[in-house]
Amino acid sequence: MASLLEISDVSVRFGGLVAVDGVSLAVGAGEICALIGPNGAGKTTLFNAVSGNAAISSGRILLKGEPIHGLAPHQISAKGVRRTFQNGGLFAGLTALENVLVGLHAKVGSGFLGLLAGARASERAESSSTEQARALLDLMEVGHIADELASDLSGGQQRIVEIVRAIATEPPLLLLDEPAVGLAPHMREQLVRIIRRLAAEQGVGILLIEHAIELVMAVADRVVVLNYGRKVADAPPEQVRADKAVLEAYLGHA
Amino acid sequence: MTDAAPIANPTGKSGRSKPPAARQRRTLFWAVPLLLLPLPLFLDQYKQYVANLILVYVPVAVGFNIVIGNLGLLAFSNVAFFGIGAYASGVLALKLGWPWWTTILPAGLMGALAGCTASVPALRGVRLFYLAIMTLAFGELLRWVYIRWVPVTGGSFGMSVPQPSVLGWTLSTEGQKFYVFLVLAVLAVVLTDRILRSRFGRAFMAIKDNELAAAAMGIPTDRYILLAFAWSGFVVGIGGSMYAALVGHVTPVAFDLTELILEFAVVMVGGLGSLVGSVVGAAVITAAPEFFRGLPGAQELLFGVLIVLVILFLPRGLASLLARLHPIFVDRHYRD
Amino acid sequence: MLAVLPQLLVSGVATGMLYALIALSLTVGYRATTVVNFGHGDMVMAGAYAALVLVGWGLPYAPALLLALAGLFLLGAATQRALLQPILAGPHLSLAMMALAIGYAMRGAARMEWGSEVVTLPRPYEQDAFMLGTVVLTMDELVIAGVVLALLAALVVIINLTPVGRLIQAVFQSQRGAALVGLDVHSFHGAMWGAGAALGAAGGILLGLLVPLTPDIGVYTLIRGFAAMTLGGFGSPIGAVVGGVVLGVMEKLLGFYVSTVFIDITAYLVTILVLLIWPSGLFGRRAAVRV
Numbered sequence: 006m007a008s009l010l011e012i013s014d015v016s017v018r019f020g021g022l023v024a025v026d027g028v029s030l031a032v033g034a035g036e037i038c039a040l041i042g043p044n045g046a047g048k049t050t051l052f053n054a055v056s057g058n059a060a061i062s063s064g065r066i067l068l069k070g071e072p073i074h075g076l077a078p079h080q081i082s083a084k085g086v087r088r089t090f091q092n093g094g095l096f097a098g099l100t101a102l103e104n105v106l107v108g109l110h111a112k113v114g115s116g117f118l119g120l121l122a123g124a125r126a127s128e129r130a131e132s133s134s135t136e137q138a139r140a141l142l143d144l145m146e147v148g149h150i151a152d153e154l155a156s157d158l159s160g161g162q163q164r165i166v167e168i169v170r171a172i173a174t175e176p177p178l179l180l181l182d183e184p185a186v187g188l189a190p191h192m193r194e195q196l197v198r199i200i201r202r203l204a205a206e207q208g209v210g211i212l213l214i215e216h217a218i219e220l221v222m223a224v225a226d227r228v229v230v231l232n233y234g235r236k237v238a239d240a241p242p243e244q245v246r247a248d249k250a251v252l253e254a255y256l257g258h259a
Numbered sequence: 260m261t262d263a264a265p266i267a268n269p270t271g272k273s274g275r276s277k278p279p280a281a282r283q284r285r286t287l288f289w290a291v292p293l294l295l296l297p298l299p300l301f302l303d304q305y306k307q308y309v310a311n312l313i314l315v316y317v318p319v320a321v322g323f324n325i326v327i328g329n330l331g332l333l334a335f336s337n338v339a340f341f342g343i344g345a346y347a348s349g350v351l352a353l354k355l356g357w358p359w360w361t362t363i364l365p366a367g368l369m370g371a372l373a374g375c376t377a378s379v380p381a382l383r384g385v386r387l388f389y390l391a392i393m394t395l396a397f398g399e400l401l402r403w404v405y406i407r408w409v410p411v412t413g414g415s416f417g418m419s420v421p422q423p424s425v426l427g428w429t430l431s432t433e434g435q436k437f438y439v440f441l442v443l444a445v446l447a448v449v450l451t452d453r454i455l456r457s458r459f460g461r462a463f464m465a466i467k468d469n470e471l472a473a474a475a476m477g478i479p480t481d482r483y484i485l486l487a488f489a490w491s492g493f494v495v496g497i498g499g500s501m502y503a504a505l506v507g508h509v510t511p512v513a514f515d516l517t518e519l520i521l522e523f524a525v526v527m528v529g530g531l532g533s534l535v536g537s538v539v540g541a542a543v544i545t546a547a548p549e550f551f552r553g554l555p556g557a558q559e560l561l562f563g564v565l566i567v568l569v570i571l572f573l574p575r576g577l578a579s580l581l582a583r584l585h586p587i588f589v590d591r592h593y594r595d
Numbered sequence: 596m597l598a599v600l601p602q603l604l605v606s607g608v609a610t611g612m613l614y615a616l617i618a619l620s621l622t623v624g625y626r627a628t629t630v631v632n633f634g635h636g637d638m639v640m641a642g643a644y645a646a647l648v649l650v651g652w653g654l655p656y657a658p659a660l661l662l663a664l665a666g667l668f669l670l671g672a673a674t675q676r677a678l679l680q681p682i683l684a685g686p687h688l689s690l691a692m693m694a695l696a697i698g699y700a701m702r703g704a705a706r707m708e709w710g711s712e713v714v715t716l717p718r719p720y721e722q723d724a725f726m727l728g729t730v731v732l733t734m735d736e737l738v739i740a741g742v743v744l745a746l747l748a749a750l751v752v753i754i755n756l757t758p759v760g761r762l763i764q765a766v767f768q769s770q771r772g773a774a775l776v777g778l779d780v781h782s783f784h785g786a787m788w789g790a791g792a793a794l795g796a797a798g799g800i801l802l803g804l805l806v807p808l809t810p811d812i813g814v815y816t817l818i819r820g821f822a823a824m825t826l827g828g829f830g831s832p833i834g835a836v837v838g839g840v841v842l843g844v845m846e847k848l849l850g851f852y853v854s855t856v857f858i859d860i861t862a863y864l865v866t867i868l869v870l871l872i873w874p875s876g877l878f879g880r881r882a883a884v885r886v
Binding site: 056058077078079080082083087088090094095096097098099103106107108110111113117119120123127131134163168 | 438450453454456457458460461464465467469471472473474475476477478479480486515
């Protein structure tokens with residue numbers, strides 16, 4: 006059976022710089038795969054290649070066996086790849102609820118002309134989506150901040166809302182770029198719980214970039230280590246932890 | 260669930276007024292026009308003219324605000340849409356003999372077309388000051404067309420627009436124009452409100468805040484930038500058509516850089532990204548110059564200083580003051 | 596047709612020198628602060644009027660001009676420090692709007708004082724024309740070319756051979772580096788904005804030799820300054836100068852060989868087409884235009 010996401014022999018070059026160099030990896034449904042490596046190892050670039058924000062110079066990226074490289078980011082998103090951003094990608098001027106509604110954008114069935122004409126169907130589509138977004142925030146334990154502006158939320162709340170926004174359309178694949186950065190310990194626990202629930206209960210395949218090793222060890226089914234754009238290890242967490250080469254390349258400096 | 264408690268406490272800024280329910284807000288849309296209905300009874304022709312001019316600037320400001328306030332793009336092309344609308348109405352009425360009211364929709368569509376054209380640089384990735392300079396050049400280029408295309412536009416001297424009529428009724432007094440303009444201005448506000456409160460408006464604001472993230476949420480950003488410019492052009496074009504009907508004379512000089520700054524002042528003083536602000540700004544700024552007739556330059560000096568002060572001390576415009584008075588004026592569509 | 600070419604080139608270059616000066620003055624403020632001064636045209640205008648006033652007071656020409664430039668330096672530096680610096684971290688829209696509004700207020704002030712009077716800057720020399728073979732060269736054109744070349748030479752010397760110049764180069768390379776060497780960045784921004792205004796004022800005074808002064812002459816020059824900057828590559832000082840000269844020549848050539856309408860619209864077309872098709876211009880970096 007084909008994996009959910011299949012990255013095969015992908016390279017990304019910027020001018021003369023090879024940011025990602027012939028990397029292959031696969032993520033199955035319900036699997037949590039962590040991507041680790043020192044800064045500049047090409048982790049975020051690989052993410053950007055999957056989400057369509059960086060063009061690949063060779064290789065293939067398949068989602069459910071169908072190539073997605075070369076598509077625009079919004080098209081890849083529509084096919085079911087959702088992501089969060091390293092530095093927080095919430096829309097600061099929108100409330101938490103509205104952020105989730107943007108996540109639901111394609112599912113809100115209101116048409117432009119219908120809206121102008123004040124058509125009931127369009128209004129109903131808007132209000133049922135609003136209910137759905139509220140329910141999602143509740144489900145992820147952040148319902149009480151639904152009407153706060155994103156810019157007023159704490160860093161941890163922003164991370165959680167960003168994840169809620171990303172999974173609003175129940176995408177099969179979720180890319181999380183350093184979701185635990187700047188989180189207080191209790192928020193990390195909540196995050197780990199949410200990530201596990203998504204994989205276990207909804208079968209979401211998760212590709213995760215993370216520097217916090219203990220979080221990676223706690224949550225990942227598999228760990229892929231990148232260094233200088235190349236894959237140097239791909240194994241279950243306990244095995245990676247024991248790998249001397251990995252220790253030297255990365256964990257030693259962590 | 261044990262750690263729900265710590266996150267239940269936001270940063271303490273809970274004093275922000277919540278936006279009112281859509282229904283409550285909508286009372287403004289009929290209550291305000293209703294209150295204005297008897298206005299022509301109290302105004303002389305000149306004051307009524309100024310009131311009508313304010314109504315002209317309502318769609319103009321609403322349209323401008325969509326692009327610079329909601330979509331957040333630095334596009335200076337609004338005067339171009341305004342001029343196109345005015346000339347479209349003028350040419351159709353004068354050269355083809357169409358009654359004015361049948362030219363309103365074509366004027367809006369021409370404005371929308373100009374909007375699509377003006378969005379091309381933005382779609383090609385031009386942003387910030389570069390976009391501002393390009394769209395500025397676009398507007399000036401159009402003004403040059405008005406001046407040079409004499410057979411159609413009447414050149415520098417402009418063209419006289421026949422008296423406006425609606426369904427066979429000639430609008431011979433300012434008071435009669437007022438009611439037609441009121442309907443058009445209210446329509447512009449109501450329809451734009453519907454857009455801004457829907458997924459379309461959310462998409463505009465998402466693009467403003469973070470284009471990458473918006474695309475990652477499956478929003479085809481190009482299509483929405485195009486849509487915002489088109490709707491902006493449509494609404495402003497209708498404002499142009501109203502202007503032609505009100506002033507009765509369309510000249511290139513009405514669409515120069517001074518006009519751009521006036522429209523900027525309306526939006527900035529009213530409140531960037533706020534529908535309430537567009538309306539309030541139109542009322543305040545349009546009425547002001549009438550106090551400076553016969554004092555050339557005083558109006559420019561005053562507006563310049565006013566805008567400077569607003570940017571420094573009231574960056575969210577008069578709308579933010581109104582919002583403090585009553586939550587019904589709280590407009591969802593703006594931010595710090 | 597071809598016989599006119601040398602004449603067109605010569606007068607094109609002369610006009611182009613003026614555009615070059617305006618574009619360069621815009622570039623100075625832009626490079627220092629990364630803010631485009633949409634009110635710059637009004638600094639140009641104010642420079643011309645300042646010279647007019649000072650000469651009107653009976654001052655000899657040279658000190659009057661120097662005082663006008665000094666005055667515009669102070670005005671530019673003061674408005675930057677007081678009005679733009681506080682919002683420098685804010686949205687670009689506010690910055691653009693602030694600059695526009697400052698210029699607008701200045702234009703209003705000029706109109707209140709001079710209104711619709713037609714005023715002209717007296718020439719400190721006899722208007723004359725020389726024949727160079729078949730080419731006619733006016734004294735105005737010579738003066739413009741001479742002054743602009745002298746200013747450029749002075750700038751090149753200052754930038755390359757003085758400590759201040761090296762500092763400017765360092766900041767143009769990297770704002771952070773400048774902060775590291777202990778430069779007061781705010782004062783620097785103000786000073787460069789002032790320098791831009793003073794250079795622009797020099798352009799305004801030269802322009803005043805050619806056309807009657809109105810409060811609106813700044814707007815006319817601003818568009819051409821933008822076009823020259825764009826053509827040369829946004830933010831490049833050399834590009835601004837070359838772009839200005841090329842624009843001046845293009846206006847004349849297109850105006851004569853294609854249609855006179857091009858004299859008015861070359862600047863608009865150049866701005867739009869270059870940014871759309873060739874955003875790096877002659878000397879710019881492509882990355883600068885697209886974000």
